[in-house]
Amino acid sequence: MNMNWFNRDIITIENFSREELEHLFNIADKYMNIKFKDSLKGKIIANLFLEPSTRTRVSFEVAAKRLGAEVVNVTGEYASIKKGESLYDTLKMLDSYCDLIIIRSPIEGSAQFAADICEHPVINAGDGTLNHPTQAMIDLYTIKNTFNRLDKLNIGVYGDLKYGRAVVSFILAISKYDNKIYAISPEQLKIRNEIKDELLNKGVKIEEFTNLEHVISELDVLYVTRLQKERFVDLAEYERVRGSYKLDLKSLEKSKPNMIVMHPLPRVEELTYELDSTSKQAYFRQAKFGIPLRMAILSLIFGVEV
Ligand code: CP
Numbered sequence: 351m352n353m354n355w356f357n358r359d360i361i362t363i364e365n366f367s368r369e370e371l372e373h374l375f376n377i378a379d380k381y382m383n384i385k386f387k388d389s390l391k392g393k394i395i396a397n398l399f400l401e402p403s404t405r406t407r408v409s410f411e412v413a414a415k416r417l418g419a420e421v422v423n424v425t426g427e428y429a430s431i432k433k434g435e436s437l438y439d440t441l442k443m444l445d446s447y448c449d450l451i452i453i454r455s456p457i458e459g460s461a462q463f464a465a466d467i468c469e470h471p472v473i474n475a476g477d478g479t480l481n482h483p484t485q486a487m488i489d490l491y492t493i494k495n496t497f498n499r500l501d502k503l504n505i506g507v508y509g510d511l512k513y514g515r516a517v518v519s520f521i522l523a524i525s526k527y528d529n530k531i532y533a534i535s536p537e538q539l540k541i542r543n544e545i546k547d548e549l550l551n552k553g554v555k556i557e558e559f560t561n562l563e564h565v566i567s568e569l570d571v572l573y574v575t576r577l578q579k580e581r582f583v584d585l586a587e588y589e590r591v592r593g594s595y596k597l598d599l600k601s602l603e604k605s606k607p608n609m610i611v612m613h614p615l616p617r618v619e620e621l622t623y624e625l626d627s628t629s630k631q632a633y634f635r636q637a638k639f640g641i642p643l644r645m646a647i648l649s650l651i652f653g654v655e656v
Contacts, residue, residue: 355650359465360473363486363523371526374646375491380656381642381649388418389654395419396448398440399475400426400455401580405615406475406485409640410452413648416641422448438467445470450651453477456580471651479581480545482515485614486523488643489516492636493524493571496610501527506569508534508562509595509620511541513578516614518545520573521556525549531556532565536594538587539577562595567604572597573612576620598622602630612636 353373395414399407411421424444426432431440437460444451445468453464458478465472476482494500505524507517511533521531521541531549533541533556540558549556559565566572574597582588597611597620610632613621617633625631649656 356653357471358651359461359471360483360647360651361461361465362474362481363483363519366483366487368526371487371490374487374643374650375494377646377650377656378491378639378642381645384416384642384645384656386416386418387656390414390417390419390648390652393419393449393652394447395421395648396444396451397421397423397475398429398444398451398453399423400429400431400453400460401476403454403475405637405640406454406482409637410473410475410644410648413641413644417645417648417654419449419648437463441468444468450648473647473651476515479513479515479578480518482519482614484640484644484647485516486519487647488636488639489520489573489612489614490523491639491643492612492632493610495635495639496632497570500524501529503529503570504532504568505529506532506534506562506565506572507575508572508597509575510539510577511535511575512539513581514575517573517575520614521545521549525552525554525556529555532559532569533557534559534562534565536560536591538591539594562597562601563604566601567606569605569609571610571612572605574617574621575614576616576618579618593619596620596622597625599624599628602628605630 353370397407414421441464450471452473452475453461454475455477460477461474474481474483579588611630613633
């Protein structure tokens, strides 16, 4: 059963139903212990990354190679975009050379633009400040893998909720299920009104806080996100909020014993290394799940069996 995954563009997590996500997670479970299959032999995948990336680019490449596909990497530094070529022409070339295009871009709407002009499927690997759908799928998968459910949880999101596309996509994803969301951030980094209003209109239980200490004991999940320096228009503003939030061992003193700390990574100053060796640390397995999850995504889009 392929549900609606075959040949599909992945642009925003909002386009995916709970049933489609459940199907994806079942396939990812099967890939958890599969090192290599050649089910995508003969396929060539373009990794077009116009912004830095470690996890998304590499895990897509590893996932593709574990399925026998070839990957070509095109980065902003070396692509002819640097010489002034348009994104349109770049995409038209990749579409004529490859079977699937994965795109990361700083510009909101780039992935939808790519999907509109390309014949082959397009995966959004993060564009602008709103969408990082495959990261959101990994995040849900991590919670399901930990709690064996995706609802009836108190979910804290902590940090730069204004500019962080991973955390915004996560909020949109987890709000498909019946949870309470605690949006914790400094005043200047609060979730944007249009997103909050959309959630409230849908009946999502979301409440805003500026102090983690006031809510830490209620949380099952705390999803931390870094300050998105590259998205600040005014660097003086960035310097003003820099260091305004940080998670360390002390901040977790009153947390539930089985509460987990997630982070899409990379981390900078907002998450101390002393948490790495605690049982609450879930961010490394979250990153690791990128491989089976992205293997599942590629298999479903190409319509191959596990
Ligand atoms: N989580 C994430 O998107 O990491 P990268 O920026 O390293 O891809």
